[in-house]
Each structure stands twice: as structure tokens, then as C-alpha cells.
Amino acid sequence: MSTPLRTSYPVPVEDLIPAARSLAAELGEIPSQNRLMKHLRVGKDKAKAVHAALIEERTADRSEDRTGTRLHSVPDADETGTEPDATDTASEDAAEEFAQVTQPTAPVSVRQTGWRSWFPRLTRRGGISPAHEPTRDTEAETGDEMRPVRSWPVLLLALPAFVAVWSGWVGLGELTGFGVVHPLPGIADGFTLNSAITLPIGLETYAAFALRVWLSGRVPAKARRFAMISALTSLVLGASGQVAYHLLEAAGITRAPWQITTVVACLPVAVLGMGAALAHLIHTRENGEK
Template identity: 85%
Template sequence: MSTPLRTSYPVPVEDLIPAGRRLAAELGEVPSQNRLMKHLRVGKDKAKAVHAALIEERAEDRSETHLHSVPDPDETTTETDGSAAVVDAAAEEFPQVTQPADLVPSRRAGWRGWFPRLARRGGISPASEATTDADAETGDEMRPLRSWPVLLLALPAFVAVWSGWVGLGELTGFGIVHPLPGIADGFTLNSAITLPIGVETYAAFALRVWLSGRVPVRARRFAKRSALSALALGALGQVAYHLLEAAGVTAAPWPITTVVACLPVAVLGMGAALAHLIHTRENGSH
């Protein structure tokens, strides 16, 4: 096994080529630039120059091998082990060009350990041996996070939002209605519940469509704007109700009543428009 060069002075590239040639003969192929840097103890530029010179020599040997005339049967075909290794390696398709580069320690290493280098023609070079980080990334680590805490967070928000919208609806004229007159006169319904169901449900639906990333661009843009608008409108509704309740107001001013009365119609329109955009294919214009 050849020993790496040890010198305290810069070594010219011409003096490094013989050592790189010996290393190539031992490996049976042209070593990679990273291997040359480690073996010759040189920088990236010199290792690149030596690597290019070795590839050029290998290409010349290959062309001479293909153009060589057929030897006479009487001539001996015995060759030294070193020459045979060079000829056999020259007949190959230079695997070192398509093979991924060796792993090198990253400057950002630390708890991450060794990072894979990108190959010259795409892909990521596999690690030569298992690391603690690779072992830690098992199937358990790759499972999606559970979303059940959202339900726990939504429970108190649901109580507060529901009571706020229902209270604001009663202050703006929403109340008990008979939805089935002549059919079920005893059946009553508080129309104030349409506010939290409509506004907050649409906000959650539009937010889901926006963040899913699986809808056309126009639908995603509309979902983003309408979701933020619905959330802002819901917050304003809660603020308005608590201010009116704290002031002891029994009937909301007409501007608030007008806006609240239009909410069911606006929610219906936005929901229908978003559903239409989701199922509409892009025609190339955004």
C-alpha cells in the first residue's frame, strides 16, 4: 500500500501525478478527488488536476488498447500484475465518474455527524457505515404527528365562539323561529346558531384548502384570502358582542345588525365559489 506524501512545502502537480498513478494501480481504478485529497494531503484544486491527468492517461491507454494490432500467436501474452490491472481497468466505463463521491465530514457537523455529499450526476451517496443519526431515523420517527391535540384546543374555543356568536345574533334580531309551519308547528329553532356554524366552519374549511397544496392556484389563492377574512370577521364579531354585553346594550346598533344579517348569505356565496374553484381545472391563466 502506497504511503501518503508528507512534506511541509507545496508539491507541484507534476510530482503528485506518479503517487496518484500508484494509488490508481492499487485500487484498479482512478481514485476520486476526495480520495486523492486525503491520500496526497493536498487541496481541492491540486486533487482535481491530478484526477484529470489520471483520467486523461486512462483514456489514452484505452484508445491504444483498442487500436493495438492482434499479436502474433508465438508471442508471449504474459504481463505483469500491474500492467494487467491497468488494462482491465481501462476497459471499463470509468465507474469513478458516475459513482458518488466519498463522504467527507461537513463543517456543520456536530450532532448531525457525517453528511452525504451530492454525486456528480445527481443522487446522494450512501453512507459507508451506519451512523447513530441513520439508526435514529426509523419508521417510528417518520410517522406523521398526531393531530388530536387540536381537538383539545378547539373545545374551549368552540364554547367561547359559540356563545359569542349566539349572543351577538340575539342582539341583532336572530332568535326563535318555526322552520316547519303547518308541518311541525311545535318544532322551533334558534336562528342565532347559523352564525357560528356558518362563519367558523367556512373559516376552517378554507384554511384546510389553502394549506393542503392539492388544489388549483386560483382556488388556493381564494381560499387563503377568504379564510383570513373569515377568521378576522369572527374575531371582530366576538369583540363586538363582548363590548355590547359589557355596556349593557340590549339591541345592537344598525351597522352591526346589517353586517351580521349579511353573514349567512356571504358564507354561502364564498363556500359555493370555493367548491367550484376546487373542481375547476387550470386553463393556463391565473
């Protein structure tokens, strides 16, 4: 097995390519960027440059095999006055058979396995950005395949859900002590606000935002995990609130039990904490990133 370079000075990319080429020969395929980082003891940028150089060499070699295998000129017998030698004819036949057997194939793409294969390749630098190199999951579609999915049906789904969720949360809020308040005393005494509306605005808006962050696949792994857990938790709490309100309303109860009141009263604080934490994780770089 080839020995990785060890030196106290930065090694140019050109000096890393021979060692990477040897590793690719041993593996029988182009190693991934993570494998190159560990084997060559280099950073992400140099490993990416070496990986790109290996792919370029593989593509160039196969292009030469495709175009240069049969570029062999043999003079006619009439021009030279002699018949072609039997040995030369046999060599040409063998070369043609070898070219037919070893037809060039597409370059092997290194794909991630495990749960990381569920998401496209990411650039986690505190923001949402596409992958640097096109892969089977991220390359742009062309022709008839490039047909965006229309999202306008979501509006039809959201309107009735908005009415039901809004009325349910406002009704539950009134049963748990939320109600009309004067948010600007001494400034606008006539201005009133029903504090129950903070429940649907806060919880349901955060659930939709966390779902967007989770399913986008363009944020650091910690942020994606937190968004997944908090989004599912928010949806479960929202469904539980709707169930609690309709059960209380059907039973004719005008004041919710203290257990339900405690949970509902803590929801605005919980939403604030989850939203601040998710916003922080989205813009936090993971360990090892520069």
C-alpha cells in the same frame, strides 16, 4: 443549440428522446417537464414520458460506470511466461485514478422554485390526488422517520373554543335581531329554532373548511388562493364578531348599532357565496389541462 422537432403529425416519444438528450447535454442537467414541453412543442404526457426516459438513462449510465469501470482482466506473468508491459500497467493506473475521481453521484432532481416550492407537486385534475413522481417533498418516509403526528389534542383545543365562539355569536345574533322563529308553520307549529345559531355554524365551519383546502396543497392554484383569502377573511370576521359582542355586553347595550347589525345580517349570505365559489373552483380544471 438543438432545434425542436416541427411536424404536423404526432411524434412518437422515441423520436423525441434524441432532441431531449441534446438539450440535457447543453444545460448540463436533466431539463424539467415544462422546459421539455416548450422545447419539443409537445403536451404534458409526452414531456413526462421523455423526462422519465432521461432520468432512466442517467441512472443506467451511472450504474454501468459503477460496476463496469474496473472489469478488466490481466493475465498473470506466470501463466504467459512474460512480464506485463509497462504501457498496460500505466493505462490501468490511469483508469483507476479516473474511476476514483469520477465517482457516481445521485441523479439530479429538478425542483420548482418560487412560491410553487412551498407546496408539493400537484396533479390538478379537479380533485385531490398525489404527485405522479416521488420527489424529496412527496416521497414516503421509512423506518423511524415515518411517525404520524397525533391530532387528538385538537379536540381539547376545540371544546373551549366552541363554547366561547358559540355563546358569543348567539349573543351577538340576539343583539342584532336574530332570535326564535317557527321554521315549519302549519306543519309543526310547536317546533321552534333560534336563528342565531346560523352564525357560528356557517362562518366558523366555512373558515375551518377553507383552511383545510388551502393547507392541503392538492387543489388547483385558483382554488388555493381563494381558500386562503376567504379563510383569513372568515377568521377576521369571527374575531371581530366576538370582540363586538363582548364590548356591547360589557357596556350594557341591549341593541347593537345599525352598522354591526348590517354586517351580521349579511354573514349568512356571504358564507353561502364563498362556499359555493370554493366548491366550484376545487372541481374546475386550469387552462391547458386535458
